[in-house]
Amino acid sequence: MFNGVPFELSQVVQSINRVTGAGAVPEPLIVGPAISVSIAPQAGIVSLSAKSFDLSVVVHSNVKGPAKGTVKLDLPEGWKAPEQQFSTAKDGEDQTLSFHVIPARLEDKPYTITAVATCNGQEYKEGYHTVGYPALRPYNLYRPSTYHTTGVNVKVAPGLNVGYIVGAGDDVPQSLVSLGINVRFLTAGDLASGNLSKFDAIILGVRAYAVREDLKTYNGRILDYVRNGGAVIVQYNTQEYDHNYGPYPYKMGPNPEEVTDEHSKVEILAPANPVFTWPNKIIAKDFENWVEERGSKFLASWDAAYEPLLETHDPGQDPQKGGLLYAKYGKGIYIYNAYAFYRQMPEGVPGAYRLFANMVSLAKNPQLAGSRSLNSLVEKKSTR
Numbered sequence: 001m002f003n004g005v006p007f008e009l010s011q012v013v014q015s016i017n018r019v020t021g022a023g024a025v026p027e028p029l030i031v032g033p034a035i036s037v038s039i040a041p042q043a044g045i046v047s048l049s050a051k052s053f054d055l056s057v058v059v060h061s062n063v064k065g066p067a068k069g070t071v072k073l074d075l076p077e078g079w080k081a082p083e084q085q086f087s088t089a090k091d092g093e094d095q096t097l098s099f100h101v102i103p104a105r106l107e108d109k110p111y112t113i114t115a116v117a118t119c120n121g122q123e124y125k126e127g128y129h130t131v132g133y134p135a136l137r138p139y140n141l142y143r144p145s146t147y148h149t150t151g152v153n154v155k156v157a158p159g160l161n162v163g164y165i166v167g168a169g170d171d172v173p174q175s176l177v178s179l180g181i182n183v184r185f186l187t188a189g190d191l192a193s194g195n196l197s198k199f200d201a202i203i204l205g206v207r208a209y210a211v212r213e214d215l216k217t218y219n220g221r222i223l224d225y226v227r228n229g230g231a232v233i234v235q236y237n238t239q240e241y242d243h244n245y246g247p248y249p250y251k252m253g254p255n256p257e258e259v260t261d262e263h264s265k266v267e268i269l270a271p272a273n274p275v276f277t278w279p280n281k282i283i284a285k286d287f288e289n290w291v292e293e294r295g296s297k298f299l300a301s302w303d304a305a306y307e308p309l310l311e312t313h314d315p316g317q318d319p320q321k322g323g324l325l326y327a328k329y330g331k332g333i334y335i336y337n338a339y340a341f342y343r344q345m346p347e348g349v350p351g352a353y354r355l356f357a358n359m360v361s362l363a364k365n366p367q368l369a370g371s372r373s374l375n376s377l378v379e380k381k382s383t384r
Contacts, residue, residue: 028137036060037117037145038127043348044178045152048106055147057097057115061088069119071097076111078104106151115145152350155279156181157361163199165215167208175345179357188214191221200363201231206342209240219245227330231362234336236297246336247329248303257320259294259312267311274367275309275326275358286351295339298322333362
């Protein structure tokens with residue numbers, strides 16, 4: 001109180017962090033829970049024919065000294081996964097636990113699974129990670145330790161081997177693994193001289209041409225792979241791709257179009273195309289419940305050898321047909337895809353999985369002459 005007027009003074013509690021070079025650096029004291037628990041992945045799908053699938057749970061301890069406890073999964077009725085124990089030796093230590101989940105009575109609907117850690121009689125159902133950098137006050141960002149999934153009627157060709165050329169970074173490979181697909185990341189040596197013919201499909205990650213000089217150098221080998229019967233799927237790329245790296249000419253332009261409304265209607269232009277017919281019959285429903293956007297970097301023009309498969313546009317925007325282009329080249333198939341599968345699949349969007357499963361299955365599609373299909377019956381062989 002000053003001159004009869006009450007007032008308050010406050011001060012942020014500081015801790016001292018000793019940094020090499022900078023010396024003693026004062027930082028706000030961050031308060032966190034004794035136990036943090038996170039689940040991975042955070043979203044996905046489970047095939048209606050799946051017998052089991054795996055989830056990972058990371059337990060982070062802020063306990064000063066050893067800590068012990070248990071982790072269980074809160075599961076839908078009838079599903080099973082055994083409870084596990086965790087044990088950490090000191091403050092700041094992590095432990096990863098793997099859970100083998102056995103679902104029951106799967107239906108075409110959403111499900112949630114929550115990881116629950118118990119330590120000293122207290123339950124913990126969320127995890128965090130700390131964000132910030134020098135001169136910015138650090139904060140903990142929390143999220144529930146919950147996995148969101150959906151039962152989906154999705155099939156893939158059996159025994160698929162996929163080569164993946166990582167670009168700027170995306171989570172599509174993990175989504176493919178969840179379908180039981182064997183994914184191998186391709187190195188510069190693979191692109192230069194590796195045996196690419198052993199792959200049923202080669203997928204280019206987002207913005208691959210922006211970050212992989214080796215891809216530009218050995219792009220001719222990618223085209224040779226297609227000509228000899230392979231399937232290539234080029235995901236969203238920026239203007240670095242605008243140099244006719246495909247088998248036929250195309251143009252992206254300096255300001256390529258984007259369709260940012262995830263609810264914009266999608267029209268299937270070629271419903272009889274193999275991309276839409278096998279092993280999953282793609283319909284309008286497969287474009288429902290997409291997130292954030294339809295796609296980015298639609299091509300502006302293309303050679304007649306490319307067949308546009310989809311059309312979409314935002315309100316007031318011209319129709320965009322350059323988002324999914326399909327071309328036969330030699331014995332194989334080349335696809336340019338601007339649709340945001342790299343956003344949809346990690347979020348567990350069912351239709352995105354079904355359509356992408358069709359694209360990676362093209363080399364074994366019985367509709368295509370010279371395909372590697374052993375039989376037309378596709379069974380879900382994966383553990384998920």
